[in-house]
Amino acid sequence: MSDLGFDGKVAIITGAGGGLGRQHALMMAARGALIVVNDLGGAVDGSGSDKGAAQLVVDEIKAAGGDAVANTDSVATAEGGESIVQTAVDAFGTVDIVVNNAGILRDKSFHNMTPDLVDPVLDVHLRGAFNVTGPAWKIMREKSYGRIVSTSSAAGIFGNFGQANYGAAKMGLVGFTNVLAVEGAKYNVRANAIAPLAFTRMTEDLLGPLGEKLQPELVSPLVTYLAHESCESTGRVYSVGGGRVAEVFIAECQGYTSDALTPESLRDNWDTVTDQTDYEVPAALAQETAMFLKALS
Numbered sequence: 357m358s359d360l361g362f363d364g365k366v367a368i369i370t371g372a373g374g375g376l377g378r379q380h381a382l383m384m385a386a387r388g389a390l391i392v393v394n395d396l397g398g399a400v401d402g403s404g405s406d407k408g409a410a411q412l413v414v415d416e417i418k419a420a421g422g423d424a425v426a427n428t429d430s431v432a433t434a435e436g437g438e439s440i441v442q443t444a445v446d447a448f449g450t451v452d453i454v455v456n457n458a459g460i461l462r463d464k465s466f467h468n469m470t471p472d473l474v475d476p477v478l479d480v481h482l483r484g485a486f487n488v489t490g491p492a493w494k495i496m497r498e499k500s501y502g503r504i505v506s507t508s509s510a511a512g513i514f515g516n517f518g519q520a521n522y523g524a525a526k527m528g529l530v531g532f533t534n535v536l537a538v539e540g541a542k543y544n545v546r547a548n549a550i551a552p553l554a555f556t557r558m559t560e561d562l563l564g565p566l567g568e569k570l571q572p573e574l575v576s577p578l579v580t581y582l583a584h585e586s587c588e589s590t591g592r593v594y595s596v597g598g599g600r601v602a603e604v605f606i607a608e609c610q611g612y613t614s615d616a617l618t619p620e621s622l623r624d625n626w627d628t629v630t631d632q633t634d635y636e637v638p639a640a641l642a643q644e645t646a647m648f649l650k651a652l653s
Contacts, residue, residue, distance in 0.1 A: 360584045362389035366448040367583065368440060370394045370431050370488055371458030373409030376507070376554055376572045380455055381413055383576040384583065385422035392444045393417070394427040394458070394488075431458045432479040437487025441495070450499070451492045453583045456485040456506040456529070463518040474521045481525035485532055493536075493545070502545035503583045506533050508593060510551045513604060526551075530593055530606075537591030538640045546590035548582045550575070551604060553597030569598045591639065607635040608644060613651045 367384055371377040373395025385391045397409035410426035417424040427443040429436035444451045460480050462473040485506050496502025511519045512526030529549055536547035554572040578596045581587055593604045612628040614621055622629065638644035 359387070360581065360586065361387050362584070364388060364390055364448075365452040365585070366390045366392070366444050366450050367453035367455065368392040368394060368444050368451060368488065368492065369455040369457055370440070370484065372455075373397055373413055376552060376575055377455070377457040378413050379573045379576040380457065380579045381424065382416060382420075383573070383580050384453075385417040385424055386420060387580065389422075389453070389583075390448045391417060391422070391424035392427055392440065392447065393424050394429065394431070394440050394443075396428055396430050396458075430480075431456075431484030431488050432476070434487050434490075437484070437489075438491050440488050441491040444492075445495075451495050452501060453503045454489050454492045454505070455579060455583065456488060456504070458484050459507065461519075462521060464521075465518050466520045469520060477521040478525050478528075481522070482528040482532070485529055489536070493540075496540070496545045497543045500544045501585075502540065502543070503585070503587070504533075504536055504540075504545070504547040505579050505582045506547070506549045508533075508549040508551045510553070510595065513551055513593070533593070534591050534640070541590065546582075546587065548589050548591070549593045550578060550582070551593060551595045553595070571598075574599050605637050607632075607637045608647060610634050610636075610647075611651065 362384060367389045369377050369381045369391060372381045372393040377395070381391045381393050393410045393413045395410040410428055414424040414426045425443060425447040427440050429439040431437060431440065441451055458480055460477060462477050464473050489504055493502070506529045508529045509522065509526035510516070512523040513530065515523060533547045533549040536545070540547060552575045554570050554575050575596050578594060578601050582589060595602045595604050609629070609631055612625045636647060638647065
């Protein structure tokens with residue numbers, strides 16, 4: 357079978373000055389995508405900036421025969437998001453792909469977490485996806501084509517000590533993805549999320565020796581496929597790292613139904629409420645509501 361090419365499709369990749377984003381940019385550019393390399397160039401906690409980080413990746417892409425432009429706006433503001441998308445339009449005429457990858461860490465156990473640790477993390481991860489995807493969405497909807505890949509995390513899906521801020525933002529991106537998948541279906545706009553495990557600047561202190569097997573370039577094949585026009589997946593979440601890819605899904609048990617529900621009846625039937633042997637995976641709210649209607653009929 358032929359290789360997956362992008363034939364001049366325009367991709368915005370946020371946080372692409374290093375780590376995962378850089379690898380996504382290099383791989384997609386090598387396959388013909390025109391890349392907007394966005395990176396503020398800040399520290400892991402989001403402080404400071406280095407406008408050279410994005411340009412260095414652009415230089416790499418061009419040296420390899422690809423085409424790219426740099427953008428150093430912050431995803432954390434609506435104005436920054438608009439400017440990032442405008443950079444794509446000015447340079448390449450449109451936007452076909454958005455990869456929401458920008459992120460920061462401000463870890464602290466919940467009882468020590470303060471607003472200055474929460475707000476910036478939500479601003480970059482969750483609001484950042486809104487800020488960049490919003491103006492791109494209008495273009496995608498108008499031309500009936502688009503691919504959106506957002507970077508979630510197992511810290512949000514499954515939980516991780518000291519990351520209530522990060523986990524909340526990352527699980528928020530799952531909800532964001534689900535709604536975009538529903539709203540984008542009739543416009544050929546597909547949205548998916550990944551939960552990557554990779555050795556990057558943000559994780560090097562956490563992974564230790566395991567990091568040697570978790571190189572960021574092993575995440576980019578999944579992002580590249582999800583961003584390709586041939587990929588039918590939408591509204592899905594995939595765990596990825598070290599060469600392993602697996603779908604992560606939220607399922608619903610058949611549950612317990614009673615016309616006279618009481619705390620006591622729940623206590624006595626709790627095993628039925630939590631029985632996972634017969635579950636369904638609703639594709640959207642309508643399918644989940646149908647489960648209720650079936651149980652109540």
